[in-house]
Amino acid sequence: MRYGSLILEKKEYVYLKRILNVSGYAGDFETQNSLQKLSEELKEAQVVDNENMPIDIIRFNSKVSLVFQNGLEKTLQLVIPTDRDVKKHKISILAPMGAALIGYAEGDTIIWDFPGGKHHLKIAGVNQEETVKGLNLVI
Template structure:
């Protein structure tokens, strides 16, 4: 991990903690396990102001290109749950993939237990498409 731990912007961190603490949010057990791991990682995350956020950190609205161990490349955008749209590859932070990516940085390699088993993914590119800074993110 490039920065030693997850890095999250303060408002995004508060929002994420709030939605993760809603009991029974995930529909299935495997997704719940992914969200529990994210909650555990948040305990040691670096929480910073927006102007201190490194540009290559995955946050809400980031477009992320990932490469799987089998060579398949995929570009997704990590968004808040209400903005998810599988047709435009906007994935909710509450999905297994979204929870695996948030707070990591470009060039990080993640081993994550997805519903179909443990996978190794390389974050090859992070692009910022704007943030939710200054916007009241409510559930």
């Protein structure tokens, strides 16, 4: 891990903690496990102000280029749950893949238990899109 722990922007961290505390949000066992692992990682996360966020950290609205252990390459965008759109490669922070990526940096390798089994992912690139304004969203 490039920075030693997850790095999250302060408002995004608060938003994540709020949605993870909503009991029974995830309907299936695998998603629940991913969200539990993310909750554990958040306990050790570095929380920083927006102006101090490194540019290579995956955060809300980041476009991420991934290389899977089988060589497959994929680009997706990490979004808040209401903005998810599989056809446009926009995945929710609450999806197992979203939970696996948030807070990691370009160049990091992630080992994560997905519904299809344990996978190794290399973060090949991170591009920042406009961040979510306000994050005073009703959950």
